[in-house]
Amino acid sequence: MxxxxxxxxxxxxxxxxxxxxxxxxxxxxxxxxxxxxxxxxxxxxxxxxxxxxxxxxxxxxxxxxxxxxxxxLMAELGPGLIGEIFDGLERSEIELWKLTGPFIRRGVRIAPLRRDRRWGFESRVKPGDEVEEGDVIGVVQESSVVEHRILVPVGLRGVIESIEEGSFTVDDTIAVLVAPDGRRIPLKLVQYWPVRIPRPYRERMPIDRPLITGQRVIDTFFPVAKGGTAAIPGGFGSGKTITLQQIAKWSDADIVIYIGCGERGNEMADILTHFPELEDPRTGKKLIERAIFIANVSNLPVAAREASVYMGVTIAEYFRDQGYDVAVIIDSTSRWAEALRDISGRLEEIPAEEGYPAYLSERIAELYERAGRVVALGRDRRIGSVTIMGAVSPPGGDFSEPVTSTTMRFVGALWALDTELAYRRHFPAINWLRSFTRYVEVLEDFWVKLDPQWRTYRERALAILEEASRLEEIARVIGEKALPNDQRLILLTAEIIREGFLVQNAYHRVDTYCPPERQVKLLKIMISFYDFASELIKLGVPVDRIRGLKSVMELLRLKEREELEEIDAAYERVRGDLERLKAEYEAAGVMRGA
Amino acid sequence: MSLAREKAGPVYRTVREVRGPLLVVEGVKGVRYNELVEVKLADGTEIIGTVLDVYENRVVVQVFGQTEGLSLDAAVRFTGDVMRIPLSEDLVGRIFSGSFRPLDGLPEPIGYERREIFVSVINPAAREPPSEFMQTGISVIDGMNALVRGQKLPIFSEAGLPHNIMAAQIARQSTVLGSEEEFAVVFCAMGIKHEEYEYFRREFERTGALDRSVMILNLADDPIIERIIAPRIALTIAEYLAFDLDMHVLAILTDMTGYCEALRSISIAREEVPARKGYPGYMYSDLASIYERAGKIKGKKGSITMMPILTMPGGDITHPIPDLTGYITEGQLILSRELHGRGIYPPVNPLPSLSRLMKDGVGPRRTREDHMEVANQLYMAYAEGVRARDLARIIGELSLSDREKRYLKFAEEFEKRFINQGVYENRPIEKTLEIAWGLLAMLPEDELVRISEENIRKYHPRYRSA
Missing domain, CATH: 2.40.30.20 (Elongation Factor Tu (Ef-tu); domain 3)
Known part of the structure; x- marks a missing residue:
C-alpha cells in the first residue's frame, strides 16, 4: 500500500x-x-x-x-494477547512503562505482540492439505488454559506447501500456502484485522445457554445468554465497578476481555494488581491466564476511547473464531459515547439530544450487534460466542438520558443499578423492579435440567418481591404492624429473598460465587417456605411466631454454606419447626371446635 | 514571567477579533497548538494565554487573566513552547498567584527543570493501588469512610457549611501523624473569598504546616480564567514533590465549582454545543485530567492524596459538577445541612458518603481486624435509626416498636458522640473504634449481624470489662 x-x-x-x-x-x-x-x-x-x-x-x-x-486502524492478533494490558491502540502499557517511565509519553510506537517471545507451535495440517479461510492449521499453548488456534486468515485458501513445527516468534513463517492463482503466501502466527469491521463468520446460531456469572440476581432473575448482550446502568456509588469485576472474575467464559474505557486509574490498577492472584473456581488456574485488559483510563486522550472499544471487540471476535466463548466487559460505554460527542462537536455537526450526534443510536446498535453465537469460518464448524456487557454511567442517575435510553433498546438484558439500594449496602445493587432480561425462554432448557420447577420459582419470587414493594409503601405510612398477617408474610418472605438470595457479598469466601445448583436450591426452599407458612397463616398463626423461629432466620445465612446438603438440612429444620407450629394450632383449632 | 522560558518568539499586532477571553490573531506563521502566548495590552499590562485553535495563519488564543482592556491593538508574542513551570524543593513554603506570580514578596523561583503543566498521565500499569491508611483524626472519616494515601476523596458541600474548617483540620491532623516522613500540603484556591484563604493560612501557620505547603491562589476577585491553569500548576508541583522528592502530598483543591464555572465561560465564548446546564461535553474528561493526577506509582515512595472541595449548586447532587466528580473520584464525603443545623461538627452524613478504597486500607495489620465490620454495622444501625426517625415523624415516637425506639436512640447518640467532635480534637483510630463499640453496645448482641462472633467476643465492651 x-x-x-x-x-x-x-x-x-x-x-x-x-x-x-x-x-x-x-x-x-x-x-x-x-x-x-x-x-x-x-x-x-x-x-x-x-x-x-x-x-x-x-x-x-x-x-x-x-x-x-x-x-x-488494525488490531494485531496472535499469541501474546492473553494476560496483556493494552491501551486503546493496542500498545502494551507494561512495555510503555519500561520504555518511557511511569508517565505516558506521546508518539511512542511499539508492536502490540512481543517480537522476542518464542511460542511452541504444533501443526494440525500437513503439506498437500487443502485449506480455506478459518481452518485451524496448528495450535500454540498460550497459557495453561488457552490453546491459541492459528487460523488461515480471512480471504485466503489454497494448498499447504510446507508447514513446520517447533518454536517460533510471531513474525516467523510457519507455513506456506499456495493460492489457487499460484501465489505462494507465507503464513505466520500473527494476523491483522481492521477494528471497525466485524469479523466474518459462517452463520449465526441460536443462543440457548446462559453465561453463568455466579451472581444470583443475574443468573436466576436477569440472566444473559452466551452470545447475548447486557447493559448495566447506574449512577456513581451504585457499585457498578464491583459488579462488573465480579462478572469478569466468575463468568464461565473461556476468555474475558475487560475494557476500562474512560474510567478511574486506581480502579484499573486495583484490577491489574489483584486479578493475577485470583483463581478460577472451575479450573483452579489463575484468572489472568484467560483475561485481556484494555486500560484506556479517563485522563488518556478522549479520542482513543472510541478506538479502544472496537479494539477489544475485535480481539474478542478473533478468539470467538477459534471456537471460544468470550465475555467482553466495557466500563463504561458512556465515556465511549462522550468521545463520539467530542469529535462530532469539533466537526461542527448538528447535534441531536444533549450534544450527542444523531448517529449515536446507530453506533450503539452496531456495537452490540457484534455480540453473538456463531459458527466460525473453517470447515470444522467451530462454535464460539461473544457476549457484550456494557456499563452505562447516566448523568445524575437519570435513565432517560440519551446513552442509557438508547442502550436499553438494543440489549437483551438490563441490570439497573439503584443508588438507594447501595446506600442501604444492598449489593449487588441491581433493582429487581427496573431490570429485565429477554433470555428467560431460551435459557429455560438449561435451568429445568437442575429443577423442572425453575421457571415457576423464579416468577413467583419476582411476584413476591413486587408485591412486597407495594406493601412497603403502605407500611411506611401506617406502620408494618397494621398490615394483616398474610401481607406481613409477604414482607417477611421478601426480606428472606432479599437478604438471603439477592444480597451477595463479593468479599465472602463462599458467597462471592454461587453455582447454579445452589441458586436453584436456595430459591426453591424460599418459595417452599412461603407456601408452608401461608398455610400456617390461614390457621391463624401470627407472623411474629414464624419470624421468631431461629431456623427461619437461618435462611438468611444459608447462602454462605458451601455444601448442598447443609442447605437441605437447614430446610428440614425450618420444616420441622413449621410442622410443630402447625400441629400446635391445629390442636388448638380442634379444641375450639369441640 | 516564569511560565515562559525567556522573552523570545515573534510578536504580532494583528488581533482581528476579541470575544470574551478569546483573541483571534491573523497572519501568524508556525504557531503550535497549545503553545504559550504573552499578550501585552496598550497600558503595558501583560497577560498570558494559550493557543486553542490554529487554522493556517489564523490563531485563536485564550487568555488567562483579566479580560477587561483587551483590544485589537494588543501585542501577541508566541513563545514557541507549551506552558511550563520551574521545579525545585524551594517551592515549598511559597505562595503564588493562579498564573504563578509570587505573592509572598520573594523573588521568582528558579528550578532545576521546567515541566509542562497540562499533560501528565500516569500509566495505569505503573500505578500502585493505594492501600495505606491515612489517619485524619476525624471519627466519621477514619471509622466509616477511611482515606488511604493516593486516594482522591472530595467533600461535597453547600454554601455556608464548614467544609473549609474540616479541610484545614484534615490537613493539620493527617500531616502531624506522618511527621516522621516527608510530607507537604499543596493548596489550590479557585474563586474562594479572601477570608476563607486567610483562615487556611492562619491554620497552617499555627501548626507550622505553612512551611510545608505550597499555595496557589486564585481568589474570588482574581481573573476567573486563571482558574483553568491554577490547579494544573498546583498538581505539577505536587507530582514533583511526590514522585521526585518522595513526599506524601495532600492536595486540597477548593472550590471546584469555581473551576467548572471558568471552564463553562470559555466554552460559551467558543460557542461550543453545551451538554448539561451550559457545561461543555468534555467536562468529564477535563475534570479527570485534574483528579486523576492523584495516586501512587510503583517503586516510588511518595503519594498524592487529593481532597477537592466543591459546593453543590443549590445542594443538588445531580448537578453536573458533583455528578461528574463522583464518577471520577474514589468516593465522596457529603456534608449535611440538617446535621449542621443540629450543631453537629463535622456535619458529614455517613449514609451517602463513601470511600471506595477503605477496604484496601483497613483491617488486620493495617488498622484493626474489626474495623471494616464495625463500619458496616454502624452503617446498618444508623440507617435503621434514621428510618425510625422518619417513621416517628409520621406516626409519632410513641407508636414506634421497642426495636425502632432503640435504633432511634442509637442514631441520636451516634450523632452526638461519634460524628460530633471538636475542631481541634484529634482522635486516634483506637479511640474512634472504642466510641463505636460503646454505641454498638446499646443494641442487642444478636443484632450485630455484620460483625463476626469472634470479633464481638474480642472487642464488645461486655466481654472486655468482664
Whole structure:
C-alpha cells in the first residue's frame, strides 16, 4: 500500500485538518506531525481531510506532515494477547512503562505482540492439505488454559506447501500456502484485522445457554445468554465497578476481555494488581491466564476511547473464531459515547439530544450487534460466542438520558443499578423492579435440567418481591404492624429473598460465587417456605411466631454454606419447626371446635 | 514571567477579533497548538494565554487573566513552547498567584527543570493501588469512610457549611501523624473569598504546616480564567514533590465549582454545543485530567492524596459538577445541612458518603481486624435509626416498636458522640473504634449481624470489662 503525504492545516483539540492527502478513505489510519501521532480519517471534503488524533495534539503546527498509511486502524492478533494490558491502540502499557517511565509519553510506537517471545507451535495440517479461510492449521499453548488456534486468515485458501513445527516468534513463517492463482503466501502466527469491521463468520446460531456469572440476581432473575448482550446502568456509588469485576472474575467464559474505557486509574490498577492472584473456581488456574485488559483510563486522550472499544471487540471476535466463548466487559460505554460527542462537536455537526450526534443510536446498535453465537469460518464448524456487557454511567442517575435510553433498546438484558439500594449496602445493587432480561425462554432448557420447577420459582419470587414493594409503601405510612398477617408474610418472605438470595457479598469466601445448583436450591426452599407458612397463616398463626423461629432466620445465612446438603438440612429444620407450629394450632383449632 | 522560558518568539499586532477571553490573531506563521502566548495590552499590562485553535495563519488564543482592556491593538508574542513551570524543593513554603506570580514578596523561583503543566498521565500499569491508611483524626472519616494515601476523596458541600474548617483540620491532623516522613500540603484556591484563604493560612501557620505547603491562589476577585491553569500548576508541583522528592502530598483543591464555572465561560465564548446546564461535553474528561493526577506509582515512595472541595449548586447532587466528580473520584464525603443545623461538627452524613478504597486500607495489620465490620454495622444501625426517625415523624415516637425506639436512640447518640467532635480534637483510630463499640453496645448482641462472633467476643465492651 502506498503512503500518501499531506500537511497539517488546522489543529483544534483532537481534530486535525490536513490537505494534500490524496486518495485518503475514511477510517484510514494516519501518522500526524513530526511526532507521528496516531490518528484516523473521519471526514473528507475536497482536498481537506479531517483527522481524529488519538494522542494529545499539543505542540503540533500547521505545515507539519501527515502520512496516510492507506489502511484502516488494525488490531494485531496472535499469541501474546492473553494476560496483556493494552491501551486503546493496542500498545502494551507494561512495555510503555519500561520504555518511557511511569508517565505516558506521546508518539511512542511499539508492536502490540512481543517480537522476542518464542511460542511452541504444533501443526494440525500437513503439506498437500487443502485449506480455506478459518481452518485451524496448528495450535500454540498460550497459557495453561488457552490453546491459541492459528487460523488461515480471512480471504485466503489454497494448498499447504510446507508447514513446520517447533518454536517460533510471531513474525516467523510457519507455513506456506499456495493460492489457487499460484501465489505462494507465507503464513505466520500473527494476523491483522481492521477494528471497525466485524469479523466474518459462517452463520449465526441460536443462543440457548446462559453465561453463568455466579451472581444470583443475574443468573436466576436477569440472566444473559452466551452470545447475548447486557447493559448495566447506574449512577456513581451504585457499585457498578464491583459488579462488573465480579462478572469478569466468575463468568464461565473461556476468555474475558475487560475494557476500562474512560474510567478511574486506581480502579484499573486495583484490577491489574489483584486479578493475577485470583483463581478460577472451575479450573483452579489463575484468572489472568484467560483475561485481556484494555486500560484506556479517563485522563488518556478522549479520542482513543472510541478506538479502544472496537479494539477489544475485535480481539474478542478473533478468539470467538477459534471456537471460544468470550465475555467482553466495557466500563463504561458512556465515556465511549462522550468521545463520539467530542469529535462530532469539533466537526461542527448538528447535534441531536444533549450534544450527542444523531448517529449515536446507530453506533450503539452496531456495537452490540457484534455480540453473538456463531459458527466460525473453517470447515470444522467451530462454535464460539461473544457476549457484550456494557456499563452505562447516566448523568445524575437519570435513565432517560440519551446513552442509557438508547442502550436499553438494543440489549437483551438490563441490570439497573439503584443508588438507594447501595446506600442501604444492598449489593449487588441491581433493582429487581427496573431490570429485565429477554433470555428467560431460551435459557429455560438449561435451568429445568437442575429443577423442572425453575421457571415457576423464579416468577413467583419476582411476584413476591413486587408485591412486597407495594406493601412497603403502605407500611411506611401506617406502620408494618397494621398490615394483616398474610401481607406481613409477604414482607417477611421478601426480606428472606432479599437478604438471603439477592444480597451477595463479593468479599465472602463462599458467597462471592454461587453455582447454579445452589441458586436453584436456595430459591426453591424460599418459595417452599412461603407456601408452608401461608398455610400456617390461614390457621391463624401470627407472623411474629414464624419470624421468631431461629431456623427461619437461618435462611438468611444459608447462602454462605458451601455444601448442598447443609442447605437441605437447614430446610428440614425450618420444616420441622413449621410442622410443630402447625400441629400446635391445629390442636388448638380442634379444641375450639369441640 | 516564569511560565515562559525567556522573552523570545515573534510578536504580532494583528488581533482581528476579541470575544470574551478569546483573541483571534491573523497572519501568524508556525504557531503550535497549545503553545504559550504573552499578550501585552496598550497600558503595558501583560497577560498570558494559550493557543486553542490554529487554522493556517489564523490563531485563536485564550487568555488567562483579566479580560477587561483587551483590544485589537494588543501585542501577541508566541513563545514557541507549551506552558511550563520551574521545579525545585524551594517551592515549598511559597505562595503564588493562579498564573504563578509570587505573592509572598520573594523573588521568582528558579528550578532545576521546567515541566509542562497540562499533560501528565500516569500509566495505569505503573500505578500502585493505594492501600495505606491515612489517619485524619476525624471519627466519621477514619471509622466509616477511611482515606488511604493516593486516594482522591472530595467533600461535597453547600454554601455556608464548614467544609473549609474540616479541610484545614484534615490537613493539620493527617500531616502531624506522618511527621516522621516527608510530607507537604499543596493548596489550590479557585474563586474562594479572601477570608476563607486567610483562615487556611492562619491554620497552617499555627501548626507550622505553612512551611510545608505550597499555595496557589486564585481568589474570588482574581481573573476567573486563571482558574483553568491554577490547579494544573498546583498538581505539577505536587507530582514533583511526590514522585521526585518522595513526599506524601495532600492536595486540597477548593472550590471546584469555581473551576467548572471558568471552564463553562470559555466554552460559551467558543460557542461550543453545551451538554448539561451550559457545561461543555468534555467536562468529564477535563475534570479527570485534574483528579486523576492523584495516586501512587510503583517503586516510588511518595503519594498524592487529593481532597477537592466543591459546593453543590443549590445542594443538588445531580448537578453536573458533583455528578461528574463522583464518577471520577474514589468516593465522596457529603456534608449535611440538617446535621449542621443540629450543631453537629463535622456535619458529614455517613449514609451517602463513601470511600471506595477503605477496604484496601483497613483491617488486620493495617488498622484493626474489626474495623471494616464495625463500619458496616454502624452503617446498618444508623440507617435503621434514621428510618425510625422518619417513621416517628409520621406516626409519632410513641407508636414506634421497642426495636425502632432503640435504633432511634442509637442514631441520636451516634450523632452526638461519634460524628460530633471538636475542631481541634484529634482522635486516634483506637479511640474512634472504642466510641463505636460503646454505641454498638446499646443494641442487642444478636443484632450485630455484620460483625463476626469472634470479633464481638474480642472487642464488645461486655466481654472486655468482664
Amino acid at each position: 502506498s503512503q500518501q503525504v499531506g500537511a497539517i492545516k488546522r489543529i483544534n483539540g483532537s481534530l486535525v485538518v490536513a490537505e494534500g492527502l490524496r486518495g485518503a478513505r475514511t477510517g484510514d489510519a494516519v501518522y500526524i506531525g513530526e511526532l507521528r501521532l496516531i490518528g484516523e480519517v473521519v471526514r473528507i471534503s475536497g482536498d481537506l481531510v479531517a483527522l481524529q488524533c488519538y494522542e494529545d495534539t499539543s505542540g503540533l503546527r500547521p505545515g507539519e506532515p501527515v502520512i496516510g498509511t492507506g489502511a484502516p
